[in-house]
Amino acid sequence: MALDRISLHDFRNHPATELEGTARFNLLVGANGAGKTNVLEALSLLAPGRGLRRAKLPEMARGAGAGGFSVGARLSPQDGGEPIQLGTMIDPAQPTRRRVRINRADASALALAEWLSVRWLTPSMDGLFMDSAGARRRFVDRLVLAIAPQHATLSNRYEAALRDRNRLLSDEVAPDPRWLDALEAQLAEHGAQIAANRRTLVDQLNAALLAADDAHFPRPALALEPVGPEEREALAAALCDGRPQDRRAGRTLTGPHRTELAVTLADKRVPAAQASTGEQKAMLIAIMLAHGTLAAKDRAGILLLDEVAAHLDPDRRVALFDRLAANGEQVWMTGTERAPFEAILPHAALWDVAGGTLQRG
Known part of the structure; x- marks a missing residue:
């Protein structure tokens, strides 16, 4: 289509x-x-x-x-x-x-x-590797969404539960443990699926980048950091154990909302942020091209490239x-x-x- x-x-x-x-x-x-x-x-x-x-x-x-x-x-x-x-x-x-x-x-x-599976690459994304962890996390989730449409629903539900937990943690009155139990169960359920979707994407992208072997675009190696609890039971336990620390911070310090995309220029083994501007641009293009080989075949694939050839x-x-x-x-x-x-x-x-x-x- x-x-x-x-x-x-x-x-x-x-x-x-x-x-x-x-x-x-x-x-x-x-x-x-x-x-x-x-x-x-x-x-x-x-x-x-x-x-x-x-x-x-x-x-x-x-x-x-x-x-x-x-x-x-x-x-x-x-x-x-x-x-x-x-x-x-x-x-x-x-x-x-x-x-x-x-x-x-x-x-x-x-x-x-x-x-529709819609993806884009714009000049404002050229600084992605030097941008915030949140920007790279949104980049990963956009790529996941282009393959797995249910990822958006998972993310929305996770963010809603996270906001509610953070609100309870930052309240002057100690939160009812039963409320925290319920919210943490939701965070663990949705968070485990979000983490699994991201991990699958990164593994598939690394395989596609390696298979491409394209001399025109330097190969980036991708990883998700930090490596924390991702299974449902382990994530629920970590959230429960971390309540005192999270209450002092006023926010949740464990979970996939803390994940960061780490990118390395494979041939030189240097972080992407330390690569040249041209190398960073070429690595972004390489990631988008590799992702195009993974795009879902049951939906129309649309790729938007703003000033990419200039x-x-x-x-x-x-x-x-x-x-x-x-x-x-x-x-x-x-x-x-x-x-x-x-x-x-x-x-x-x-x-x-x-x-x-x-x-x-």
């Missing part, structure tokens, strides 16, 4: 944008500020979460909150079956509440993951395009000029973007 019709209404600087006639490769070309990344952001909202910019909903409406917005897409099976209509929007009367519709019926944002030499660009073609996902890319995409232009759908309007190239 692939997205073959997309509409944006009052989204960022797009008053009314319609895209039809999509392909495996889809290119958005225009000057900085033309609205290219805004299209990618709209597509990223066809997945659970806050999108590739992690912006607040009112910020996405044209005029920064003056009204609502809508993003719609048609997902069509390659065998000619019945298309799926996907949409997300905010109402001007409720600008902080996101609505989702699937086949014109109200649905939860989590339900979008059952139809800083690659010609050989690496060709290698990137070849790997993307082999992965089988629908790819959306942006750039300020056509030249970097010359190798795939004959096989791509091209739009020229200017001032929030699109013209077929």
